[in-house]
Each structure stands twice: as C-alpha cells, then as structure tokens.
Amino acid sequence: LTSLWSTHSLREEVARFLTYYCKAPARLDPENVVVLNGCCSVFSTLAMVLCDPGEAFLTPTPFYGGFAFSSHLYSKVELILVHLDTAHPRLFQLTVDKLEQALLEATLTGKKVRGLILINPQNPLGDVYSRDSLKEYLEFAKRYSLHVIIDEIYMLSVFDESITFHSILSMESLPDPNRTHVIWGTSKDFGISGFRFGVLYTQNKKVASAVSSFGYLHGVSGIAQYKLYRLLRDREWIDRVYLPTYRSRLQRAHRYITTKLKALGISFLNRGSGLYVWINLKVYLDPCTFEEERLLHRRFLDNKLILSRGKTYMCKEPGWFRVVFADKPLRLKQAMHRFYQVLETQKLELRVKQPESAQCE
Numbered sequence: 001l002t003s004l005w006s007t008h009s010l011r012e013e014v015a016r017f018l019t020y021y022c023k024a025p026a027r028l029d030p031e032n033v034v035v036l037n038g039c040c041s042v043f044s045t046l047a048m049v050l051c052d053p054g055e056a057f058l059t060p061t062p063f064y065g066g067f068a069f070s071s072h073l074y075s076k077v078e079l080i081l082v083h084l085d086t087a088h089p090r091l092f093q094l095t096v097d098k099l100e101q102a103l104l105e106a107t108l109t110g111k112k113v114r115g116l117i118l119i120n121p122q123n124p125l126g127d128v129y130s131r132d133s134l135k136e137y138l139e140f141a142k143r144y145s146l147h148v149i150i151d152e153i154y155m156l157s158v159f160d161e162s163i164t165f166h167s168i169l170s171m172e173s174l175p176d177p178n179r180t181h182v183i184w185g186t187s188k189d190f191g192i193s194g195f196r197f198g199v200l201y202t203q204n205k206k207v208a209s210a211v212s213s214f215g216y217l218h219g220v221s222g223i224a225q226y227k228l229y230r231l232l233r234d235r236e237w238i239d240r241v242y243l244p245t246y247r248s249r250l251q252r253a254h255r256y257i258t259t260k261l262k263a264l265g266i267s268f269l270n271r272g273s274g275l276y277v278w279i280n281l282k283v284y285l286d287p288c289t290f291e292e293e294r295l296l297h298r299r300f301l302d303n304k305l306i307l308s309r310g311k312t313y314m315c316k317e318p319g320w321f322r323v324v325f326a327d328k329p330l331r332l333k334q335a336m337h338r339f340y341q342v343l344e345t346q347k348l349e350l351r352v353k354q355p356e357s358a359q360c361e
Contacts, residue, residue: 006034006035006212006215006219006220006225007222007225007226007229008030009229010035010225010226010228010229011030011031011033011035012030013229013232013233014030014033014035014199014232015027015028015029015030015032015033015201016028016232016233017232017233017235018033018167018169018182018184018199018201019169020235021155021156021167022152022155022167022168022169022170023167023169023170024167024169024170025170025171025172028169028201029203031205031208032201032202032203032205032208033199033200033201033208034199034200034201034202034208034211034212034215035197035198035199035215035220035225036198036200036211036214036215036218036219036220037196037197037198037218037219037220038185038187038193038196038197038198038218039151039153039183039184039185039187039198039199040066040069040070040198041196041198041214041218042183042185042198042199042200042211043067043070043071043149043151043183044070044071044073044074045074045210045211045214045218046149046181046183046200046207046211047070047071047074047075047077048074048075048077049207049210049211050114050115050147050207051075051077051114051115052075052112053075053076053077054076054077054078054112055077055078055111055112055113055114056077056078056079056080056106056111056112056113056114057071057077057078057079057080057113057114057115057116057117057149058079058080058082058099058102058103058106058113058115058116058117058146059079059080059081059082059116059117060082060084060094060098060099060117060118061081061082061083061084061313061314061315061316062084062092062124062125062278062310062313062314062315062320063117063119063122063123063124063313063314064119064123064124064151064313065312065313065314067079067117068314077114078111079117080102080103080106080111080113081102081314082094082098082099082102083098083316084098084316085316085317086317091269092125092127092269092278094127094129094133094137096136096137096140099116099137099140100140103144113144113146114146114147115141115146115147115148115149115179116137116140116141116146116147116148116149117149117150117151118137118148118149118150118151119150119151119153120134120150120151120152120155120165120167120168121152121154121155121157121158121165121271121273121274122271122274123153123154123274123276124274124276124278124308124313124322125269125271125278126269126271126272126273126274126276126277126278127269127271127273128158128163128164128165128166128271128272128273129166130166131166131170131171134166134168134171135171135175138168138174138175138176138180139175141175141176141179142175142176142179145176145179146179147179147180147181148168148176148179148180148181149181149183150168150180150181150182150183151183151184152167152168152182152183152184153183153184153185153187153188153189154188154189154273154274154275155167155184155189156189156243156246157188157189157246157247157250157273157274157275158247158272158273159247159248159250159251159254159272159273160251160271160272160273162272163271163272163273165273167182168180168182169182169201174203177203177204178203178204179204180202180203181200181201181202181204181207182200182201182202183198183199183200184198184199184201185197185198185199186228186231188275189246190231190242195220195224195227195228196220196224197220197224197228249326250275250325250326252329253325253326253327253329253332254272254277254325256325256329256332256336257277257323257325257332257336258270258277260336260339260340261277261279264340264343266279266280266281267279267280268280275324275325275326276322276323276324276325276326277322277323277325278320278321278322279320279321279322279323280319280320281296281319281320281321281343282317282318282319282320284296284319284343284346284347284350285318285319286350286353286354288318288319289318290311290318292318293309293310293311293318293319294309294311296309296342296346297309297321299342299345299346300339300342303338303341303342304338305335305338305339305342306324307321307322307323308321308322308324309321310322
C-alpha cells in the first residue's frame with residue numbers, strides 16, 4: 001500500500017535523506033516510509049491506527065497544541081498531560097519519574113494508555129534531548145508496551161554548534177522498534193509549509209500500510225512530490241549553501257532577540273534550537289493567572305504582535321509565552337520596539353493597580 005499514494009522515487013529519496021541527516025547506522029528502508037500531506041495528517045492517522053476511541057497518549061507539557069486537535073480529529077484519542085514545571089533545577093525537564101507518575105495516575109482512573117508523544121527538538125521549549133535521555137524514555141515505553149511517536153520536525157533547526165541533535169533513527173538498536181514511529185516534514189526546516197509534506201518512518205509494516213491507506217484523503221500532489229524529490233536529493237546545495245545560511249541567520253536573530261530580552265530583565269530558556277524562545281512574563285501579571293495571561297496576549301495582538309501564550313501549549317503555570325524570532329532584522333527591530341511599548345504600558349497599569357489593591361485590603 002505504501003506505493004499507491006506516493007512515488008517510489010520520492011520515498012527512496014526520503015529514506016536516503018533521513019539516513020544521512022539522522023545519521024542512521026544503516027540505510028533506511030523506503031518501504032518503511034509513508035508520505036502524507038503534512039505532519040498533522042500523519043499524526044492524526046497514526047493516532048487512529050494505534051488507538052481505539054477513548055484511549056490515550058502521554059504527552060509532556062508544554063507541547064505543540066496542534067496535537068490536541070489532531071489526536072481528537074479522527075479517533076477521539078485523549079492526551080494525558082505530563083506537567084513539567086519550574087521546580088526542577090533545569091526548568092521544564094522531562095524525567096522518567098514524571099512519566100511513571102502520570103501513567104500510574106491515568107491507569108488508576110481507568111484510562112488505557114497506548115503511547116507516548118515526544119517532540120525533539122521540543123516545541124515550545126527548544127530542548128534537544130540527549131542520547132541517554134532518549135534511551136531512558138524509550139526503555140520506559142517498552143516496559144509498559146507503549147508506542148512512541150517522536151516528532152523531529154525541527155531536526156535541522158539546531159543552530160547552536162555546541163549542541164548535538166540525536167535522532168531516534170541514529171540509535172544502533174531501538175528498545176522496541178515495532179512500537180517506535182518517527183515523524184518529519186519540510187515545513188519548519190525548509191520553511192515550505194505550503195507544500196503540505198509530512199513523513200512517517202516506522203519499521204512496523206502493518207502500521208505503515210494502515211497509515212498509507214489514508215493517502216486517498218491526505219495525498220501529496222504529483223507536482224509537489226517531484227519538487228520535493230528534487231530538493232531532498234540536492235545534498236550538496238543543502239550542505240554547502242542552505243543549511244549554513246539558514247543556521248547563521250537563526251543564530252543572528254536569536255542573539256538579537258535574547259540580547260533585547262536580557263536588557264529588559266526578562267528570563268527565558270536559552271536552548272539553541274528551533275525558531276522560537278520560551279519567555280517568562282509572570283512579573284507583568286497581577287494576579288498571576290491564566291486570565292491575566294490572556295489579557296496580556298490580547299494587548300500584544302492589539303499592538304500587532306503575535307506571541308503564543310502558555311495556555312495554548314497546555315503549560316501548567318501562567319505567564320509563559322513563545323516568541324518566534326525567525327524573521328528579517330528590520331521586522332525583528334520593529335517587533336521588539338512594539339514589545340517594549342506593550343510591556344511599558346502593562347507596567348504602568350500594574351503600578352496604578354497595586355495601590356488600589358492595597359486600599360481594598
């Protein structure tokens with residue numbers, strides 16, 4: 001079935017591409033590649049293939065909110081949130097203990113947990129998991145016969161040269177290969193979301209066949225497939241021109257934004273990957289509630305700034321926002337000017353509000 005809705009030449013090229021950039025120890029098999037029109041399409045169909053309605057996936061939060069919609073779209077799969085917090089020495093760190101606790105609590109309430117969702121590099125945190133951490137998460141999943149869906153859509157967007165990205169596909173041996181499924185696409189790393197191209201790589205032939213059958217509804221046009229085939233096979237241009245330029249631009253933009261944030265005294269996660277920074281604006285909320293977070297978000301929108309608020313990512317604590325910095329220098333300068341103006345206005349209102357609160361008390 002994997003050949004009905006995508007060309008064999010494209011799937012061969014995807015397998016070669018992932019073998020090379022994921023540093024796979026052996027050549028990846030094109031028959032394990034499924035192509036659909038976007039990673040959300042891949043995730044939605046994969047959720048339906050792996051789960052019955054009402055079953056669940058564990059997912060660490062904060063996380064990409066699109067998965068909440070996608071998991072529910074076809075099969076009403078529930079997401080069990082594994083809340084990461086700021087109490088740990090490393091902010092929002094995922095540990096096996098947290099996964100164990102969330103699984104136990106879900107089981108005690110009668111939930112059937114079928115899998116674990118991971119995003120690496122993480123969105124919105126920007127964390128890049130170490131090889132040891134990935135192995136721990138996979139071994140946890142194997143102990144409980146859980147599927148692991150790992151989204152690596154930002155794998156080429158690690159711009160800090162001191163950080164090494166480890167793909168699941170780079171492992172010499174997977175703890176449970178038949179239950180390990182990798183998603184990747186060109187929307188982020190190549191900035192071509194309009195092409196609607198998502199890839200599933202799984203060694204489970206039955207899963208690959210079932211997901212592939214949805215190509216009838218979620219196929220990629222022949223023209224787009226040909227263009228993508230030509231893009232992915234041009235490794236010389238990708239390595240010598242595109243990736244160095246792309247990463248250096250991300251690095252410069254990140255440096256500019258984080259320098260401005262430091263000057264404003266705003267704390268943030270400095271992770272060196274992705275197109276965004278996770279920032280802490282709790283001091284601008286009084287009281288520090290999700291309603292106040294929503295109002296600050298509204299103020300940003302009214303000043304023509306699009307930030308994503310923490311609630312969108314199921315963050316447990318109010319006050320966190322995701323700032324995308326992947327833009328041209330002039331636009332970033334204008335954006336940071338508006339950002340500063342919004343926070344100054346917010347600060348002024350807080351000064352007025354605090355004496356009033358004291359009087360009420």
